[in-house]
Amino acid sequence: MLPAMETNLRRLDPVTLGRACFGLAMLGFAAEHFAALDFASRVVLPWPGVNREVGACLAGAVLAASGLAALSGRGLRVAGTLLALLFGFGLLIVGLPKALVHWQVGAAWTNPCKILVFVGGAVLLGASADFATRRGAWIFGRLALALFLILGGVQHFVYASFVQTLVPRYFPAPLFWTYAAGIALIAAGIGLSVPRTVRPAGLAAGAMIFTWFLILHIPRAVAAWTDAGEWSGVAESLAMAGIAWLVAGGAAQFPSRPDSLEET
Numbered sequence: 001m002l003p004a005m006e007t008n009l010r011r012l013d014p015v016t017l018g019r020a021c022f023g024l025a026m027l028g029f030a031a032e033h034f035a036a037l038d039f040a041s042r043v044v045l046p047w048p049g050v051n052r053e054v055g056a057c058l059a060g061a062v063l064a065a066s067g068l069a070a071l072s073g074r075g076l077r078v079a080g081t082l083l084a085l086l087f088g089f090g091l092l093i094v095g096l097p098k099a100l101v102h103w104q105v106g107a108a109w110t111n112p113c114k115i116l117v118f119v120g121g122a123v124l125l126g127a128s129a130d131f132a133t134r135r136g137a138w139i140f141g142r143l144a145l146a147l148f149l150i151l152g153g154v155q156h157f158v159y160a161s162f163v164q165t166l167v168p169r170y171f172p173a174p175l176f177w178t179y180a181a182g183i184a185l186i187a188a189g190i191g192l193s194v195p196r197t198v199r200p201a202g203l204a205a206g207a208m209i210f211t212w213f214l215i216l217h218i219p220r221a222v223a224a225w226t227d228a229g230e231w232s233g234v235a236e237s238l239a240m241a242g243i244a245w246l247v248a249g250g251a252a253q254f255p256s257r258p259d260s261l262e263e264t
Contacts, residue, residue: 014203015128015249016073021210021242022121023070026063026083028235032228033060040228042111043118043236045090062086070125080126084119091115106158113148114236120144121243124250131250138250142192142202145243149189149205156182168215184208192247202248210241 032040033056039046040056044063047055062082069079095112102108120141127134127141156163160178167174188208191201217237221230 018245025239026067030064083122153185206244
């Protein structure tokens with residue numbers, strides 16, 4: 001049984017799986033924008049001076065087209081570029097200035113760092129057709145994800161009293177799971193930063209986040225089906241899992257010193 005399991009794992013294509021998750025998440029974000037005629041997600045921020053309905057529809061069109069590109073495997077570089085501009089513009093114009101106003105509050109950096117991961121995810125999507133020729137893009141996406149995972153893990157300890165309220169009720173000892181998840185996030189972030197552990201850390205992080213997508217975010221969104229924030233959480237977690245798997249898939253193309261900055 002073990003040899004068969006090992007063979008199946010070797011056949012697993014994290015890049016294809018990552019694109020699928022990321023693409024479906026982009027379609028989910030697009031649906032939110034079109035349904036609300038507003039910037040309904042937490043990672044695409046409103047553009048100053050632009051009519052919200054018009055801006056939301058334009059953003060939704062970019063998200064939808066990019067999601068379809070990710071699923072089809074065509075036009076990846078264009079899709080990745082457009083998404084990086086979409087996420088990055090909101091981060092620079094709105095998200096980062098807001099965080100700087102409250103720079104001393106750790107929670108103020110959560111969403112900007114999350115959006116940075118999505119910029120990295122867009123860059124990874126664009127590079128996923130051939131990571132070997134776009135090593136710098138892969139490193140950027142990997143380090144952005146590693147930073148966010150470590151930040152999220154630390155916040156599980158700092159804001160434990162809040163985080164434990166998110167643990168599903170059928171799990172006993174919610175504080176234990178809060179700390180366990182925090183440790184797992186920090187370990188995954190460190191693993192993505194160490195050359196020899198990038199691939200297993202990416203695979204494990206993707207599986208962990210995808211599990212939370214299934215047992216945490218979907219039930220919360222169904223229970224509060226009119227809450228756009230919960231549905232945004234569904235798409236965010238699915239996209240994060242996809243980004244982690246894209247990082248893991250890229251690592252396979254750099255068998256020697258996969259994160260060597262000197263060679264980028």
